[in-house]
Amino acid sequence: MNRVTIRRGIPPLLVPLLLLAAVGGCTSDEPAGVELADVRRAPVTEVVEAPATVGARATATLRAPAPGTLAKLYVREGEQVRKGELLARIRSPQAEGQLKQARQAARLASPAAPRLASPQVRLASFDTRAFDAKVGRHFARARQEARRIRDAQARKQLLGAIDLAEAQHRAQTRALASITAQLNRSINSVLSGVTSGFSGLAGSMASLQAASRTQAKAAVKAAEGTVASLTIRAPFSGVVTLGRASGGGGSGGLDGLLSQIPGGGQQLPSLPSSGGSGTPVATGVPVSAGDSIVTVTDVSRLTLSADIDETDVLLVKKGTRATVELDAVPGAGYTGRVTGVGVTPKEGTTGGVSYPVQLSLGAGTFDDGGAAPTPKPGMSAVARLTVRESPSAVSVPASAIVSSGRESVVWAVRDGLAERRVVKLGAQGEAAVEVLGGLSVGERVVVKGADSVRPGQRLP
Numbered sequence: 001m002n003r004v005t006i007r008r009g010i011p012p013l014l015v016p017l018l019l020l021a022a023v024g025g026c027t028s029d030e031p032a033g034v035e036l037a038d039v040r041r042a043p044v045t046e047v048v049e050a051p052a053t054v055g056a057r058a059t060a061t062l063r064a065p066a067p068g069t070l071a072k073l074y075v076r077e078g079e080q081v082r083k084g085e086l087l088a089r090i091r092s093p094q095a096e097g098q099l100k101q102a103r104q105a106a107r108l109a110s111p112a113a114p115r116l117a118s119p120q121v122r123l124a125s126f127d128t129r130a131f132d133a134k135v136g137r138h139f140a141r142a143r144q145e146a147r148r149i150r151d152a153q154a155r156k157q158l159l160g161a162i163d164l165a166e167a168q169h170r171a172q173t174r175a176l177a178s179i180t181a182q183l184n185r186s187i188n189s190v191l192s193g194v195t196s197g198f199s200g201l202a203g204s205m206a207s208l209q210a211a212s213r214t215q216a217k218a219a220v221k222a223a224e225g226t227v228a229s230l231t232i233r234a235p236f237s238g239v240v241t242l243g244r245a246s247g248g249g250g251s252g253g254l255d256g257l258l259s260q261i262p263g264g265g266q267q268l269p270s271l272p273s274s275g276g277s278g279t280p281v282a283t284g285v286p287v288s289a290g291d292s293i294v295t296v297t298d299v300s301r302l303t304l305s306a307d308i309d310e311t312d313v314l315l316v317k318k319g320t321r322a323t324v325e326l327d328a329v330p331g332a333g334y335t336g337r338v339t340g341v342g343v344t345p346k347e348g349t350t351g352g353v354s355y356p357v358q359l360s361l362g363a364g365t366f367d368d369g370g371a372a373p374t375p376k377p378g379m380s381a382v383a384r385l386t387v388r389e390s391p392s393a394v395s396v397p398a399s400a401i402v403s404s405g406r407e408s409v410v411w412a413v414r415d416g417l418a419e420r421r422v423v424k425l426g427a428q429g430e431a432a433v434e435v436l437g438g439l440s441v442g443e444r445v446v447v448k449g450a451d452s453v454r455p456g457q458r459l460p
Contacts, residue, residue: 034459035448036413039441042395044434046388046427048315050354052306052324054361056377058236058298061243064287065229068092073283075294077242081234087294090230090287099223106216109209132173139166234296242281243292302375304336304359306383307346313355315387316341322359322385332372335362336383359383388427393434400445401425401433411446411453412439418446418457 071091075081139162146158279285281293304324308316322336342356364372375381401423402409412421423438439445446453453459 033449034446034453036444036459037397037400037447039394039396039435039439039443039445041392041441042432044390044393044395044427044429044432045386046315046429048308048312048385048387050306050308050312050357050383050385052304052359052381052383054326054375054377054379054381055303055305056238056297056299057301057303058238059295059377060235061292061295062087062232062235063243064090064092064289064291064293065226066090066092066095067288068094068230068286070281070283070285070287070293073242073281075240075242077240079240080238081240081296082237083234085234086231087234087240087296088232088281090232090293092227092230095223095226095230099220099227102216102219102223106213106220109213109216132169135169232293236296236298237300238296238298241295241297243295244280297377299374299377302361302377303339304361304381304383306357306359306385307354308341308357308385310345310353310355312387313341313357316357316385317387320385320387322383324359324361324364324384325382326364326375327380328375329364329372332364332366334364334372334375334381336360337362338385357385390427390434393426393432394436394439394441395432395434396439396445397447398429398431398433400447400450402450410435410439411450411459413444413446413459416458418453418455418459420455 068090069092070088072089074086074088081087142162143159146155146162149155149158281287287293304322316338318338318340320338322338324334324336326332326334336359338357338359340358342358345353345355347353361375364375366372396410400410402411407422408425410421410423412419421438424436426434426436428434444459446459
């Protein structure tokens with residue numbers, strides 16, 4: 001005799017009825033837990049979501065062109081300035097001395113050079129021993145500073161770049177000596193042949209003098225530009241951020257040493273930023289060449305930089321609308337529009353790639369309609385880009401779509417029986433999906449329990 005166990009909470013008189021219902025359910029052809037919905041016309045919007053960062057229209061960091069002292073600072077942190085406004089003035093005896101020397105060299109290279117009185121000409125070779133010794137000391141100090149860098153890869157790159165610069169310097173010295181010797185041989189050969197060649201030699205010397213004058217003028221122009229840059233003005237209107245000086249003021253430190261090595265500044269890789277290290281910029285503070293004095297940021301028009309996943313970037317076009325939410329302004333939404341789509345990929349943390357997309361950032365409002373505050377550059381945001389819209393789409397609930405390899409499938413009801421349909425999708429929203437082919441308005445599809453449905457199975 002079979003024994004029936006009565007569970008707590010079920011009255012004894014209902015047990016036979018429940019058993020009868022269970023037996024009846026097992027004999028039905030209709031699958032349990034299946035729900036259906038109608039295919040209908042409805043608006044469908046597909047949105048791509050991506051992390052983003054607020055940016056400014058333009059940013060310029062103005063640096064010290066030469067070592068010296070900050071003679072005068074005319075602005076304060078956060079102050080609004082206009083284009084051309086005087087921001088700071090640097091006093092640099094070194095830059096002024098270089099300009100004086102360049103002008104003296106230009107005067108010596110003037111056209112009033114003495115004429116050759118005799119065809120007996122010999123060019124003296126350049127004695128570069130003192131200069132080579134000075135450069136050698138700079139190379140040694142540069143290597144000493146480079147070896148103090150903790151990062152092994154950066155240290156290796158710097159030492160390699162210094163070696164390359166030193167080799168280039170040696171090659172240039174040898175080339176200069178070779179050129180001088182070759183020129184002497186050529187001159188002596190011409191003079192020993194015929195005296196008439198003296199006129200040609202005079203023309204060659206005139207050409208050399210002309211080249212010397214050109215170089216002297218270029219040196220003067222470069223020195224004048226450096227001295228002019230000691231007066232720092234705003235390149236455009238914006239908000240001021242004061243920098244930090246290394247406090248050197250001379251040739252101390254790796255950057256200062258390398259800047260004095262021929263070719264050194266062009267061969268070195270970029271070094272990581274020192275962040276907040278250094279002395280705050282203020283009047284009377286020593287500065288080194290390259291120190292950040294003032295940064296001007298134009299916030300008249302804010303931008304947004306978003307990283308779009310490779311699976312979605314082909315849907316993003318110039319002009320695509322977006323809504324933006326900022327971490328710093330909860331409950332507010334800002335408008336945005338795509339202004340450009342980048343083509344250079346960026347590796348993601350999960351192994352895939354993303355592409356940079358630039359957007360313009362508009363005004364924001366709170367949920368109650370009030371105006372939201374203006375963001376600041378660098379703030380984090382989430383951009384939701386409307387990539388596809390269909391105002392009157394043949395749509396089904398998103399839960400009706402079943403992926404089968406590369407196909408999108410739904411279970412439709414035909415004459416009360418389940419029929420497998422391959423459909424073509426359009427815009428894909430969170431709740432509803434546009435169907436471009438395979439279904440008609442008014443049909444019914446399975447939206448729940450599709451994994452238990454089989455072809456030809458009777459559906460409710």
